[in-house]
Amino acid sequence: MQIGFVGLGSMGAAIAMNLVESGHEVQVFNRSPGRAEPLGKAGATVAASPAEAAHLVDVVFSMVADDAALTAVTLGENGILAGLRPGALHISLSTIGVDTAQALAALHLDAGVGFVSAPVFGRPDAAAARKLFIMAAGADEHLKVAVPLLEQLGQSVGIVGADPSQANLVKLIGNFMLSVIIETLGEACAVAGKAGIDPTHFVDLLTNANFNAPPYKIYGAMIASQQFQPAGFSLPLGQKDNRLMLAAAEALGVPLPLASLLHDRFLAVRSQGIGAEHDWSAVALCALTEAGMRKDARRP
Template sequence: MQIGFIGLGAMGAAIAMNLVKSGHQVQVFNRNPDRTEPLRRAGATVAASPAEAAQRADVVFSMVADDAALTSVTLGENGILTGLRPGAVHISMSTIGVAAAQALTVRHHEAGVGFVSAPVFGRPDAAAARKLFIMAAGADEHLKVAVPLLEQLGQSVGIVGSVPSQANLVKLIGNFMLSVIIETLGEACAVAGKAGIDPMHFVDLLTNANFNAPPYKIYGSMIASQQFQPAGFSLPLGQKDNRLMLAAAEALGVPLPLASLVHDRFLAVRAQGIGAEHDWSAVALCALTEAGMRKHA
């Protein structure tokens, strides 16, 4: 299949590489052209713009950082919609806000182009290993095109519904739940450490008992050891998703006390100089610092 791929960050590059390895003809675009070189060596061709990557494509994937980036590569000058032919499908794998997804759905419909939201749960290593959990939503005829491709990229594809923004909301809710786990682990490790229990041993005990689940294992180890680099998912991106979750909840008239707490934790840890080079689990430093248990950033 002819595929365009826009956005070659850590996640996007791994996903695009798997599409190349699956035998598809992939044309890639990234704002920093240096990121395209490994894909070119693997057999992809390099486009000069999102429009060029979309021109011959049956499907265009995008994996970019936020609402503004996706709007730019889709609707901007030489954007995806200026090149994509009617009847083709754009699969957005970015974590974006509900309002942005709704607006993009309208613009794709007006252009006669399919739009599927397919955000993912998983870090870059999971993307490379085709172990992502993918949440997909869109019209049935567009999902028929998208799902077989998505199944080549992850261990499961969950169909959320027929409205693309529903998948984005599910992703934001999932990240909200993960952020609460991170805050809980920070507070728990602070209590255990203050009592003289080694935090790593504490996490090992619990993750081999009732909390034997990947989020507790992955983030528990990072928080207990206070090792937040390299960033599998950067702190600013986590903060962005928290803002989008609060905005979506406000639009629905739903109070989220825990998301509001985490919002303040993000602000506090950023005020301490913790930034993009840190994993979003570094938000747990707030609880550790308050308990006098912080070792380093």
């Protein structure tokens, strides 16, 4: 199949490479051209703009950081919509807000092209290993095209509904739940450490008992050791998703006390100079610092 791919960050590059290795003809674009070089060497065509990446393809994927980036690569004379032929399909893998997804779905409908939201759960290593968990939503006719491709990229594809924005809401809810796990682990390690229990041993004990699940194992090890680099999912992106979750809940009239707590935790840890080079699990440093258990108060 002829496929376009826009956005070659850590996640996007791994997913695009899997499409190339699956035998598809792939046209790729990234704002920083150097990110496209490995794909070009693997057989992909490097495009000069999102419109060129979308030109004459059956499907174009996008995987960018946030709402503003997706809007920028989709709209305008050099955007994805300008390049897509009528009847083609845009699959957005990005974690974006509900309002943005709804607006983009309407614009695609007006342009006569399909739009599917398919945000993913998983870190770059999972993307490379085709182990992502994918949430997809869109019209049935568009999902019939999207799902077989998505199944080549992950270990499961969950169908959320016909409204693309529903998939984005499910992804935001999932990230909210993960952020609560991170906060809980930070507080738990602070208590255990203050009592003289080695946090790494403590996490090993619990993740081999009732908490034997990947989020507890992955984030527990990072928090216990206070090693938050390299970032599998950066702190500013986690903060962004928390903000989008609160906005979606407010629009629905649903209070989220824990998300509000995490909002303040993100602000507090960012005020300490902890930024994009750190994993979002570094938000646990708030609990560790308050308990006097941070290894180095000057550096994470």
